[in-house]
Amino acid sequence: MSIYPQKHKKVIVIGAGVSGLATGIRLASQGFDVTILEANDYPGGKLSEFRLGNYRFDAGPSLFTMPQLVEDLYRIAGKKPESFRYKKLEEVCRYFFPDRTRFTAPANPEQLARTIASELGETPETVSRYLTRSRFKYETIGSLFLERCLRKLSTFFNHRAFRAYLNLGKLGLFRSLNSYNKSIFQNPKTVQIFNRYATYNGSDPYQTSAVMSMIPHLEFGIGAFFPEEGMIQITGSLVNLAKESGVELILNSPVRKLETNGNRITGVRTESRFYEADLVVSAIDVSQTYSKLLGMKGQGDVYLNLPKSTSAIIWYLGISKATPETGLHNIFFSHDYRKEFEDLFQRKAMPSDPTIYLNISSKERKGDAPDNSENWFVMVNAPANEGQDWDRIIPETRANVLKRLSEELGFDVESAIEEETVLEPRTLESRTGSVGGALYGSNSNSPFAAFLRHANYSSAFRNLFFCGGSVHPGGGIPLALQSAALVSEYVKEKHE
Numbered sequence: 459m460s461i462y463p464q465k466h467k468k469v470i471v472i473g474a475g476v477s478g479l480a481t482g483i484r485l486a487s488q489g490f491d492v493t494i495l496e497a498n499d500y501p502g503g504k505l506s507e508f509r510l511g512n513y514r515f516d517a518g519p520s521l522f523t524m525p526q527l528v529e530d531l532y533r534i535a536g537k538k539p540e541s542f543r544y545k546k547l548e549e550v551c552r553y554f555f556p557d558r559t560r561f562t563a564p565a566n567p568e569q570l571a572r573t574i575a576s577e578l579g580e581t582p583e584t585v586s587r588y589l590t591r592s593r594f595k596y597e598t599i600g601s602l603f604l605e606r607c608l609r610k611l612s613t614f615f616n617h618r619a620f621r622a623y624l625n626l627g628k629l630g631l632f633r634s635l636n637s638y639n640k641s642i643f644q645n646p647k648t649v650q651i652f653n654r655y656a657t658y659n660g661s662d663p664y665q666t667s668a669v670m671s672m673i674p675h676l677e678f679g680i681g682a683f684f685p686e687e688g689m690i691q692i693t694g695s696l697v698n699l700a701k702e703s704g705v706e707l708i709l710n711s712p713v714r715k716l717e718t719n720g721n722r723i724t725g726v727r728t729e730s731r732f733y734e735a736d737l738v739v740s741a742i743d744v745s746q747t748y749s750k751l752l753g754m755k756g757q758g759d760v761y762l763n764l765p766k767s768t769s770a771i772i773w774y775l776g777i778s779k780a781t782p783e784t785g786l787h788n789i790f791f792s793h794d795y796r797k798e799f800e801d802l803f804q805r806k807a808m809p810s811d812p813t814i815y816l817n818i819s820s821k822e823r824k825g826d827a828p829d830n831s832e833n834w835f836v837m838v839n840a841p842a843n844e845g846q847d848w849d850r851i852i853p854e855t856r857a858n859v860l861k862r863l864s865e866e867l868g869f870d871v872e873s874a875i876e877e878e879t880v881l882e883p884r885t886l887e888s889r890t891g892s893v894g895g896a897l898y899g900s901n902s903n904s905p906f907a908a909f910l911r912h913a914n915y916s917s918a919f920r921n922l923f924f925c926g927g928s929v930h931p932g933g934g935i936p937l938a939l940q941s942a943a944l945v946s947e948y949v950k951e952k953h954e
């Protein structure tokens with residue numbers, strides 16, 4: 459039973475991605491009457507699945523960290539999280555370097571230190587010290603900036619904040635991740651492995667702050683996981699929890715307009731009807747909320763113009779061959795990592811030699827592909843869509859990618875393709891509403907990026923809130939779930 463007085467107050471959540479579903483669950487547990495309106499005919503947004511012939515694919519995210527954020531939602535909904543089953547990975551990623559060096563990163567931090575020492579020539583102490591600092595950064599700054607509102611003075615005047623100020627030098631706020639990694643590791647390959655963590659939020663290791671060196675703690679300190687049913691299990695579990703919590707989920711209902719009266723939103727309008735609302739939570743791209751739903755072009759532009767994270771081209775391939783040298787997560791690094799990021803962020807162009815991420819969920823979940831076959835999710839980072847000539851870029855990049863994979867794995871990949879489809883910046887944008895098809899909203903290349911993201915509430919409308927990858931604290935499943943927690947706190951504060 460809810461302890462909150464607003465039992466029958468009506469909340470409309472726009473968008474049924476993970477953040478919208480999580481917000482729905484949280485607000486329903488606070489006693490609100492919640493309806494989620496979703497444009498697509500399926501929930502989950504970027505986190506959805508589809509089949510091609512005998513192959514199943516998770517469409518978007520493939521790396522699952524911080525499962526406790528999903529489990530929290532079970533507890534909030536008064537359920538036991540036991541039905542949400544996942545396993546901790548023993549191996550984090552297999553790396554393939556252009557000179558044919560291969561390196562498999564074990565998840566265990568001591569084992570990682572030993573393996574990097576023996577195969578890449580660092581000392582085990584250097585690696586262990588790096589991971590200890592990664593943890594320190596995560597615990598000092600992560601909890602400060604990710605779990606709290608950056609618009610409140612109290613965030614900056616408390617013991618956690620003072621601890622961060624005292625350690626500013628160690629946090630590396632004003633140097634790049636690459637420069638930090640180069641100052642620690644001897645081998646450029648180790649630098650490249652740890653530089654890659656910038657891409658976990660769609661940023662550039664040569665620009666983003668060394669604070670991002672906290673991300674390896676998520677994988678090696680807390681763990682990388684795989685949901686038993688694949689990533690779609692996260693969406694499925696949240697949908698079930700939302701329904702069990704009394705949330706109404708209405709698909710095929712794109713919201714066209716927010717109706718206002720002074721500083722209040724009175725409700726939302728779809729093609730077919732008007733939904734009255736006491737509170738509205740927008741779980742879609744914030745710039746779309748301003749420009750398209752509120753018609754506030756200027757206000758929307760501020761967020762529209764924040765530099766975007768990377769987008770991606772993803773080929774989903776049913777491959778009629780088993781490849782024992784690959785694992786669940788595989789990276790085939792480009793020859794020139796710096797140039798790749800200059801292309802992506804400065805020239806906004808597709809690199810001709812992109813780093814390739816190959817995810818094969820059938821390694822963990824056999825039913826995802828027929829026997830002796832594999833479901834390949836082949837992703838390359840791409841610039842966010844600004845009208846580049848994708849019809850030329852996509853086939854060219856496909857040819858480069860298949861050539862590289864064929865050389866590395868020793869067989870003609872093209873001839874093993876049984877099923878194929880592609881997702882690219884334009885279709886990512888049209889299917890999820892993320893501007894430019896950016897995977898993680900705006901990028902974190904500037905040390906001030908966290909302060910530029912939109913807050914989780916509106917200062918113009920007192921009953922409008924925001925969650926999801928385009929607002930504070932940022933993109934990726936854990937942060938999108940965290941944004942839902944922040945919205946529920948603000949709602950408590952403002953409406954109790």
Ligand SMILES: Cc1cc2nc3c(=O)[nH]c(=O)nc-3n(C[C@H](O)[C@H](O)[C@H](O)COP(=O)(O)OP(=O)(O)OC[C@H]3O[C@@H](n4cnc5c(N)ncnc54)[C@H](O)[C@@H]3O)c2cc1C
Pocket residue numbers: 472473474475476477478495496497498501502503504505517518519520521522523711712713714741742743770772886889890891892897898925926927928933934935936938
């Ligand atoms: C290819 C890819 C790979 C990724 N890899 C990872 C990964 O490995 N790990 C990780 O943690 N994260 C990853 N991410 C990022 C992660 O998927 C997102 O940060 C997260 O899913 C965002 O959730 P969301 O709720 O903010 O938004 P979305 O998932 O974008 O959901 C928004 C929803 O709103 C709906 N909508 C839009 N406009 C309207 C409207 N007007 N009316 C009604 N509904 C509307 C959309 O249809 C959509 O369902 C990846 C993303 C992609 C695309």
